[in-house]
Every structure is written in structure tokens, then in C-alpha cells.
Amino acid sequence: MEVWYFPAFFGGLVVFFGAHLFSAFRTRGEGDIALRMGRGPYMGLYSLLSIAGFVAMIWGYAYIKPTWFNFDTPPDWRRHVTMALMLPAMILIVAAYMRPIGFIKKAVKHPMLAAVKLWAFAHLLVNWDLASLILFGSFLVFGVLDRIVVKRRGDMGAAAAHPNVLGDLLSIAIGIALYLLLVYQLHGDLFGANVLLK
Numbered sequence: 001m002e003v004w005y006f007p008a009f010f011g012g013l014v015v016f017f018g019a020h021l022f023s024a025f026r027t028r029g030e031g032d033i034a035l036r037m038g039r040g041p042y043m044g045l046y047s048l049l050s051i052a053g054f055v056a057m058i059w060g061y062a063y064i065k066p067t068w069f070n071f072d073t074p075p076d077w078r079r080h081v082t083m084a085l086m087l088p089a090m091i092l093i094v095a096a097y098m099r100p101i102g103f104i105k106k107a108v109k110h111p112m113l114a115a116v117k118l119w120a121f122a123h124l125l126v127n128w129d130l131a132s133l134i135l136f137g138s139f140l141v142f143g144v145l146d147r148i149v150v151k152r153r154g155d156m157g158a159a160a161a162h163p164n165v166l167g168d169l170l171s172i173a174i175g176i177a178l179y180l181l182l183v184y185q186l187h188g189d190l191f192g193a194n195v196l197l198k
Helices: 005-025 033-037 039-067 077-097 103-108 111-126 130-152 165-191
Strands: none
Touching: 005 039, 005 130, 033 039, 039 130, 077 103, 077 111, 077 165, 103 111, 103 165, 111 130
């Protein structure tokens, strides 16, 4: 195994979560770096760092996962729990960006954060190797931390929105479609793991 997979993995973690933590804890209002730079340039730089960190992190993870210490083989029933948890996670991801805003987004307030926590927890149930514990554990910790930060900041997300049931119907339909596509095709193609096989 090439040694540069390790710096790619850990460097990607640092860059990705560093950008997200900076965004979570940065000063809002007067003195906000986003206002000083301009919203467009700030979001462009933030997106560039996030994408670069994510690609490096996932690329490094794919190569070091098979070689790192595996603590145990999880019982088979956990795979079914993971697959069950991923369905609402996919619906929440879609609901986070759906227009019109539905009752799901209004109730959850921050559906993307909820989806990240659900996704990370579900994958921790079935991945008991060291690289996976670091990767998915980092996402879970960040999801919990970021939710605490936005709550303390008074960010109510979509709580004040006027929901439309069409947003929920679209979120559920698209979320189910993406879930089925992921299970039957994309998860194996993108990540080399067929979730339908034991």
C-alpha cells in the first residue's frame, strides 16, 4: 500500500471538517468573514475546500480500509438495521433542499444534519475497522456538535417556514428512488460494496 494514502485520508479529514467547523463557529453579523469577502467568493472558497477535502478523504479511505485493523465482524442483523436507517436518511437529504418546503423540513429544522448523523450511525453499525470508525465517527461527532452550535446560535432552520405537503411528497418519492438506486446499483459501483450481499 502506498504511504500517501494515509496523508490523503487524514489531510482530507482535516481540510473537510476544518472548513465546516470554521463555518459553524465563525462570527455572524458585523465582522463576519463572509460579509468581508463577499458571499459569492466565500461560498466558492468554502465549497472548493470542502470538495477537495472530501475527495481526498474518501480516496484515502478506500485504499486504507482493507489494510487496517478490523476489530470484529458485526452480526448480520446490523446490516438490516443499517439499510432500514438509510431510507429516512435519504428522504431527509432530499427534504433539506426541496422546494417547496414540506412539513418534514419544518419539523426537523435541519434535515441535512439529521441525515448526516443517521447515515454515520448506520454505517458505524456495520463497519468495525479502524478507518471506518475514524471516518464515520468524525461525521457523527461533527453532526452532533454542529447541531448544538446552530441551536445556541438561535438558528431555527425551517421552523418558521410555511410548509407545503407537495414538498413532503416529492422528498419521499425522490428519497425512495435514490435509496433504491443506491442499494441496487450505485453503492456497489461507487464504493465497491454490494449491500445486498452478506
